[in-house]
Structures are given as C-alpha cells and as structure tokens.
Amino acid sequence: MMYGTISDGSEVLDECMAVLMRAPASYTREDVAEIQVHGGTQVLNRVLALCLKKGARMAEAGEFTRRAFLNGRIDLSRAEAVMSLISARGEQERRAAVRQMEGGTAIFVRETSEKLYALQAGLAACIDYPEEISDEEGAGQLREGLEELIRTLQEAIDQRSARLIHDGMRVTLFGNPNVGKSSLLNALLGQEKAIVTDIPGTTRDTVDGEITFEGIRVYLTDTAGLRETEDPIERIGVERSRNALKNADIALLILDGSREISMEEWERLASLRKEDAVIINKSDLEQKTTEETVKTLRDDLRCMTVSALDPGSLRKVREFFRKSAEVNDHLAFTQPRHLDAVERAVFHLREALRTLDIMTPDMAAVDLQEAQNALGEITGDRVDEKLLDAVFSGFCVGK
Ligand SMILES: Nc1nc2c(ncn2[C@@H]2O[C@H](COP(=O)(O)OP(=O)(O)OP(=O)(O)O)[C@@H](O)[C@H]2O)c(=O)[nH]1
Ligand SMILES: [Mg+2]
Structure with missing residues (x-):
C-alpha cells in the first residue's frame, strides 16, 4: 500500500492511499487497484471524474461480484449473499446471509444434486442394460431415491421462516373507530407517531412503525377505524385499512373493553385466522367486554387485555410478537429466487414419481433433468445471461 497525494495536474485533490492486488489474490481474481481517499462527497466526485478522464469507466451494478462469479471464485x-449482507436490515437476515456466504446453500444444493445424479445414472443403466435390470427393479430403486430427495428438499423449504427473515413480519391493528388503535401503536413504538384524539375517525391514512424482536423486523400498521362513512377522505382511509389487512401476516383486532361488542365486531372476530389475535383495550375502565366474551365465539385465538395508558400491560403483546416471529434460523434457503428454484425441482421430482406409476422408467428421465437444472440455477452451475442480469441488477454499483 502506497501513501501519497492525488492531483489533477497541479491541483492537489486529497491525500490518498493506493493498494494494488495482484491476480488471483483479489475479490474478482483479477488485478485490482484501489484508491482510498477521505470520504467527502466532493472529494469522491473529483477523484472519480479524474479517473474517468484518464480512461476508467464506471462499474456496472454488481460488476465486481459478477466477475468474481465468472472467474470461479464464488458460486451464484x-x-x-454478498448483496443480502449489505442490505440486511435485521439481525436474522444478516445471519442468514453470512451462512449463505459461507456456502451453506451451495453445499446443500451440490449434495442434493449429487444424489440426483446418482439416480439419473441408475436410470441410464436400467435403460441401457434391460437384460440385467428389469423395469420393475429400476423403477423401485428410483422411486425410493426420489421419495427421499423430495423429503430432504421439502424439509429445507420453510416459506414462512424465509419470508419473515427476508421481509419481516407485518402486523396490522384494526377495529372500530376510537377503540385505541393509534394509542396502542404509539405505546408499542414508544413514540407519538399517530395522532390520538377522542374523536372517532381520527386516523385517516395508515401509519407505519417498525420494531425488532429477536432479530426479526416487525412492521406495525395502524389503520383508519372501520365504519360506513359519507366523508370521502375517511372512505379512502377505510379502503386502505382493508388493503393493509389483506397483506398482514398478523391481524390484531382491537376491541374497546369498556363497550359491548357490536355486530360488525362479532363478524370481524369470526373472520380472524388462527395466527391473528384480539386485543381488548382500555382495561383501566369498567369492563363490558372481557376475554370470556371473546371466547364464547373464538376460544382458539390469542386474546390479550391491556390498557394503552399502562405501558406495563403491553408486555404480553410484545411477548406475542416475539413468539409469532420465531423462525427456524438454520434454513438452507431464505432467498425468494432459491425457494422458487427448489420448489420447481420438487415439482419435477414429483412428476417423475407420477410417471413411474403409469409409464416405463425411461419416461421419467426428462423430469429428473429438469429438477437437476432447477437446482443448478441456485449455485449458478446452470445459468444463462438473462438470469445473471436479473441477479446482479439488484446490486449497487461498486459491489
Ligand atoms: N381510558 C383509556 N382511554 C384510552 C385507552 N386507549 C385509548 N384511549 C382513548 O381513546 C380515544 C381514542 O383513541 P385512539 O388511539 O385515537 O383510537 P383509534 O382506534 O386510533 O381511533 P380512530 O383513529 O378514530 O379509528 C382517545 O381519547 C384515547 O386517549 C385506554 O387504554 N384507556
Ligand atoms: Mg387512530
């Protein structure tokens, strides 16, 4: 590493360090030179402009990592994983990216792919030497192998955990106007994010906040109270509430404990999914609705009695979030692209199994190869330019 100044003609731009990394001991396995200057925007702009003037060109998005891949230093x-690591917003996502970068995904895929090659070889032998291996015998061995492969792959697919790690958990607070949704959002965030008043219909637009539990990001969305209304602005708000509900991993129905449950609220309660929950708010007031009332209709749901005015009472809500955000943190696959490829591989393996039931074993060969191709897409053993463009276009320039 050399120390010096970087100058445009006689004008000194900055002090700098320059380092030369000789192939193959560099990130891309090519000769790489790096200039290090102070990080101010203007310094960087001038140094970059100078390099461009001297004949350099800007790297494309992800070009360094793409070169590292093309030169065989890393698999796809x-x-x-490098990209996930840079953009990781939660601790779980960072950990998953490191595991993937250390090769967890690639090793799993290559091992599975080897097993599949063995089955393909067995099938080829059965086709080529019909006098030595009968169709029934060949089909029997293949069926056993396929069933085991499908089991292995399916155990590795945990869509829910993968999505929570990758996208975080979306929790939507919904219910009648004035039940205390915004007050609860603020209390959970520890921040006065949403406007609270005693006027029903205060919240018009959805309000979002983010908290982290055990390394999983939880996005809380406060919504406009659901009611029939003539007010055009509030009506749009109610529409947005419904959309937020559709996209929620968990819907939290908020009830006002100091009031009787209304007809619409019973209906909403009935439509909750098993992962959703009910919060009875305003426990500091005289109670007309209790957990017992809710249980008469739904005893399968988590129901919590709290007061937005008493932060201590919200501990159980946080605990519920923490439990709901529990994930299998040793997943081989967390990226949507990989999950999609694994699911396609499983689909073709299943097709091959079905073929064995109704046709001669040789007819299964095509599906076995399709499964092999899908697995190859994950590590990049089988890729085309289009796939590479899609993967690397998500990178930022200079990575
Ligand atoms: N006593 C008591 N009052 C509460 C509690 N939570 C909220 N409130 C009051 O209830 C009123 C409505 O609270 P908000 O948080 O604005 O209710 P909201 O559900 O967001 O209402 P909209 O936005 O109109 O749908 C306010 O006056 C709050 O101070 C509580 O736990 N106890
Ligand atoms: Mg509100």
Whole structure:
C-alpha cells in the first residue's frame, strides 16, 4: 500500500492511499487497484471524474461480484449473499446471509444434486442394460431415491421462516373507530407517531412503525377505524385499512373493553385466522367486554387485555410478537429466487414419481433433468445471461 497525494495536474485533490492486488489474490481474481481517499462527497466526485478522464469507466451494478462469479471464485448463491449482507436490515437476515456466504446453500444444493445424479445414472443403466435390470427393479430403486430427495428438499423449504427473515413480519391493528388503535401503536413504538384524539375517525391514512424482536423486523400498521362513512377522505382511509389487512401476516383486532361488542365486531372476530389475535383495550375502565366474551365465539385465538395508558400491560403483546416471529434460523434457503428454484425441482421430482406409476422408467428421465437444472440455477452451475442480469441488477454499483 502506497501513501501519497492525488492531483489533477497541479491541483492537489486529497491525500490518498493506493493498494494494488495482484491476480488471483483479489475479490474478482483479477488485478485490482484501489484508491482510498477521505470520504467527502466532493472529494469522491473529483477523484472519480479524474479517473474517468484518464480512461476508467464506471462499474456496472454488481460488476465486481459478477466477475468474481465468472472467474470461479464464488458460486451464484454466495454472490447473492454478498448483496443480502449489505442490505440486511435485521439481525436474522444478516445471519442468514453470512451462512449463505459461507456456502451453506451451495453445499446443500451440490449434495442434493449429487444424489440426483446418482439416480439419473441408475436410470441410464436400467435403460441401457434391460437384460440385467428389469423395469420393475429400476423403477423401485428410483422411486425410493426420489421419495427421499423430495423429503430432504421439502424439509429445507420453510416459506414462512424465509419470508419473515427476508421481509419481516407485518402486523396490522384494526377495529372500530376510537377503540385505541393509534394509542396502542404509539405505546408499542414508544413514540407519538399517530395522532390520538377522542374523536372517532381520527386516523385517516395508515401509519407505519417498525420494531425488532429477536432479530426479526416487525412492521406495525395502524389503520383508519372501520365504519360506513359519507366523508370521502375517511372512505379512502377505510379502503386502505382493508388493503393493509389483506397483506398482514398478523391481524390484531382491537376491541374497546369498556363497550359491548357490536355486530360488525362479532363478524370481524369470526373472520380472524388462527395466527391473528384480539386485543381488548382500555382495561383501566369498567369492563363490558372481557376475554370470556371473546371466547364464547373464538376460544382458539390469542386474546390479550391491556390498557394503552399502562405501558406495563403491553408486555404480553410484545411477548406475542416475539413468539409469532420465531423462525427456524438454520434454513438452507431464505432467498425468494432459491425457494422458487427448489420448489420447481420438487415439482419435477414429483412428476417423475407420477410417471413411474403409469409409464416405463425411461419416461421419467426428462423430469429428473429438469429438477437437476432447477437446482443448478441456485449455485449458478446452470445459468444463462438473462438470469445473471436479473441477479446482479439488484446490486449497487461498486459491489
Ligand atoms: N381510558 C383509556 N382511554 C384510552 C385507552 N386507549 C385509548 N384511549 C382513548 O381513546 C380515544 C381514542 O383513541 P385512539 O388511539 O385515537 O383510537 P383509534 O382506534 O386510533 O381511533 P380512530 O383513529 O378514530 O379509528 C382517545 O381519547 C384515547 O386517549 C385506554 O387504554 N384507556
Ligand atoms: Mg387512530
């Protein structure tokens, strides 16, 4: 590493360090030179302009990592892990990216792929030497192998955990106007994010906040109270509430404990899914609705009695979030692209199994190869330019 100044003609731009990394001991396995200057925007702009003037060109998005892949230094799943690592917003996502970068995904895929090659070889032998291996015998061995492969792959697919790690958990607070949704959002966030008043219909637009539990990001959305209204602004708000509900991992129905449950609220209660929950708010007031009331209709749901005015009472809500956000944190696959490829592989393996039931074993060969191709897409053993463009276009320039 050399120390010096960087100058445009006689004008000194900055002090700098320059380092030369000789192939193959560099990130891309090519000769790489790096200039290090102070990080101010203007310094960087001038130094960059100078390099461009001297004949350099800007790197494309992800170009360094793409070169590292093309030069065989890393497989495609590791290249993507670099991107996940840089953009990780939660601790779980960072950990998953490191595992992937250390090769967890690639090793799993290559092992599975080897097993599949063995089955393909067995099938080829059965086709080529019909006098030595009968169709029934060949089909029997293949069926056993396929069933085991499908089991292994399916155990590795945990869509829910993968999505929570990758996208976080979306929780939507909904219910009648004035039940205390915004007060609860603020209390959970520890921040006066949403406007609270005693006027029903205060919240018009959805309000979002983010908290982290055990390394999983939880996005809380406060919504406009659901009611029939003539007010055009509030009506749009109610529409947005319904959309937020559709996209929620967990819907939290908020009830006002100091009031009787209304007809619409019973209906909403009935429509909750098993992962949703009920919060009875305003426990500091005289109670007309209790957990017992809710249980008469739904005893399968988590129901919590709290007061937005008493932060201590919200501990159980936080605990509920923490439990709901529990994930299998040793997943081989967390990236949507990989999950999609694994699911396609499983689909073709299943098709191959079905073929064995109704046709001669040789007819299964095509599906076995399709499954092999899908697995190859993950590590990049089988890729085309289009796939590479799609993967690397998500990178930022200079990575
Ligand atoms: N006593 C008591 N009052 C509460 C509690 N939570 C909220 N409130 C009051 O209830 C009123 C409505 O609270 P908000 O949080 O604005 O209710 P909201 O559900 O967001 O209402 P909209 O936005 O109109 O749908 C306010 O006056 C709050 O101070 C509580 O736990 N106890
Ligand atoms: Mg509100």
